[in-house]
Amino acid sequence: MIEIENLSKHFSIRKHHQGAFAAWKNFVTREATLLKAVDDLTFSIKKGETVGYLGPNGAGKSTTIKMMSGLLVPTSGHLTVGGLVPWKNRKAYVANIGVVFGQRTTLWWDLPVIESLELFRHIYRIPAPRFASNLKEFEALLGLQEFKNTPVRSLSLGQRMRADLCAALLHDPQILFLDEPTIGLDILAKERIREFILHVNQQRETTVLLTTHDLSDVQTLCQRVMIIDHGHLLYDGNIPSLQKRFGGERELIVDFAEPYPEVSIPGARIRQQDRSRVTYTFKDIAASELIRRISKRFNILDLTVKEPDIESTIRNIYQHDLLSAPPV
Ligand SMILES: Nc1ncnc2c1ncn2[C@@H]1O[C@H](COP(=O)(O)OP(=O)(O)OP(=O)(O)O)[C@@H](O)[C@H]1O
Numbered sequence: 034m035i036e037i038e039n040l041s042k043h044f045s046i047r048k049h050h051q052g053a054f055a056a057w058k059n060f061v062t063r064e065a066t067l068l069k070a071v072d073d074l075t076f077s078i079k080k081g082e083t084v085g086y087l088g089p090n091g092a093g094k095s096t097t098i099k100m101m102s103g104l105l106v107p108t109s110g111h112l113t114v115g116g117l118v119p120w121k122n123r124k125a126y127v128a129n130i131g132v133v134f135g136q137r138t139t140l141w142w143d144l145p146v147i148e149s150l151e152l153f154r155h156i157y158r159i160p161a162p163r164f165a166s167n168l169k170e171f172e173a174l175l176g177l178q179e180f181k182n183t184p185v186r187s188l189s190l191g192q193r194m195r196a197d198l199c200a201a202l203l204h205d206p207q208i209l210f211l212d213e214p215t216i217g218l219d220i221l222a223k224e225r226i227r228e229f230i231l232h233v234n235q236q237r238e239t240t241v242l243l244t245t246h247d248l249s250d251v252q253t254l255c256q257r258v259m260i261i262d263h264g265h266l267l268y269d270g271n272i273p274s275l276q277k278r279f280g281g282e283r284e285l286i287v288d289f290a291e292p293y294p295e296v297s298i299p300g301a302r303i304r305q306q307d308r309s310r311v312t313y314t315f316k317d318i319a320a321s322e323l324i325r326r327i328s329k330r331f332n333i334l335d336l337t338v339k340e341p342d343i344e345s346t347i348r349n350i351y352q353h354d355l356l357s358a359p360p361v
């Protein structure tokens with residue numbers, strides 16, 4: 034569905050010197066440096082996949098999405114989406130994609146939501162029955178009724194995002210690009226949007242590429258994650274493998290039948306001991322083996338195993354540059 038090979042986007046940035054002489058020098062020499070926002074990227078995405086596209090600020094995520102949606106032309110490399118080149122076959126291409134940028138709306142600011150949606154019907158030449166049935170379905174799922182006659186400028190952020198999602202999908206695109214679709218939303222609004230994206234992916238087999246800094250979006254929606262930084266692809270795989278490779282330690286909380294004075298176990302560290310409750314941390318040993326070792330020596334009342342959360346795994350990767358070399 035999406036094929037990307039050796040894709041790069043470089044920006045030429047003018048150097049800025051301070052002062053009048055420097056400004057003159059700037060003007061005369063037009064000194065520039067090259068910023069490699071996306072650098073030699075290769076990957077492909079199959080129909081129906083939901084992929085989380087992650088990376089720290091400035092990593093090159095939006096630049097990639099802009100190229101994929103045809104808003105930017107690459108410096109070099111190959112990119113096709115559904116067999117089309119996004120910035121060449123514009124008309125045929127936009128019929129195939131839906132785009133939502135969390136930071137800005139594609140709707141008409143002064144028009145009521147429903148009139149904006151009607152305009153999309155004309156722009157995309159959506160047949161009337163198709164438009165009506167899609168609108169009915171999306172209205173119900175996104176709860177648009179309560180604000181469909183309100184001008185876009187007066188909507189809350191969560192309402193605006195719901196209206197934007199509806200607008201992006203009315204023409205039945207096969208691919209949906211989402212750039213920070215839940216940014217700034219409260220937990221309930223986020224949940225509603227995630228449920229809607231899942232529904233669309235499952236019922237219509239829409240391919241979804243999602244950039245977000247909210248990792249619970251990724252956990253709920255994505256079977257696959259790609260991590261980029263400095264324009265390079267650093268990781269491409271699923272969340273469990275990422276956790277296994279870069280996750281922190283797991284925790285085993287044990288409630289003993291009585292307080293034992295010495296509860297050390299080979300393969301685990303004691304993080305906390307509070308009378309008969311002990312918290313162990315472990316990484317290179319199976320939980321079942323650890324439990325076996327403990328139960329051999331002590332009487333146990335209760336056990337809980339806690340996985341490291343994805344948030345701390347990703348933080349660990351960014352902070353320690355764990356993926357910088359060699360690339361996967
Ligand atoms: N039009 C442009 N001209 C010059 N530099 C640009 C332009 N667009 C993006 N950049 C630079 O390219 C790099 C990648 O930016 P991009 O917006 O793709 O990052 P991002 O991963 O989406 O970041 P964020 O999570 O902060 O949105 C940044 O250093 C940015 O300043």
